[in-house]
Amino acid sequence: MSDDKLFEQGMVTRRAVLGDDHVNRAKALTTSLDDDFQTFITQGAWGSVWSRPGxxxxxxxxxxxxxxxxxxxxxxxxxxxxxxxxxxxxxxxxxxxxxxxxxxxxxxxxxxxxxxxxxxxxxxxxxxx
Incomplete structure (x- = not known):
């Protein structure tokens, strides 16, 4: 799966689990310091692991x-x-x-x-x- 697709799936799953309010707050607080980290956890934790069917x-x-x-x-x-x-x-x-x-x-x-x-x-x- 491409990085873009992992990110998109990650955002869907992240919102489903944590809720829109939490994700929106996290996005609003993201700066250049943690932008890459936010992308990493969205793709890795939410797009890959939390989105698995197992x-x-x-x-x-x-x-x-x-x-x-x-x-x-x-x-x-x-x-x-x-x-x-x-x-x-x-x-x-x-x-x-x-x-x-x-x-x-x-x-x-x-x-x-x-x-x-x-x-x-x-x-x-x-x-x-």
Missing amino acids: LSKRERSIVTLALLAALGHEDEFAMHVRATANTGADANDIKEALLHVAVYAGVPAANSAFKIAKQELAKRQEAAQ
Whole structure:
């Protein structure tokens, strides 16, 4: 697939997972410093990996949450908790993924992620009311 097609597919998938508001904000904040990086993640993460047919968006979401939690990437973890509104992963999926994180990556990583997940899910619930 050409770079242009990967980018186009990446933007479609990125918007489907993260939402138009998030992607529009990211685009608006892009400068010459991070323009190549934004293209790279749109083509690589979103156009190649997230767009593959092997796993559903829900399954990819669960894997991504577990990896981000295990690695302690809290901002990205919070963003992907918010994205579960679009991927079909639910609070129980998050809980199960974080229990795996606790066993395989450590209780402190899971504890931090549970705290973030509770905050993000509470914000979503408040916004829905």
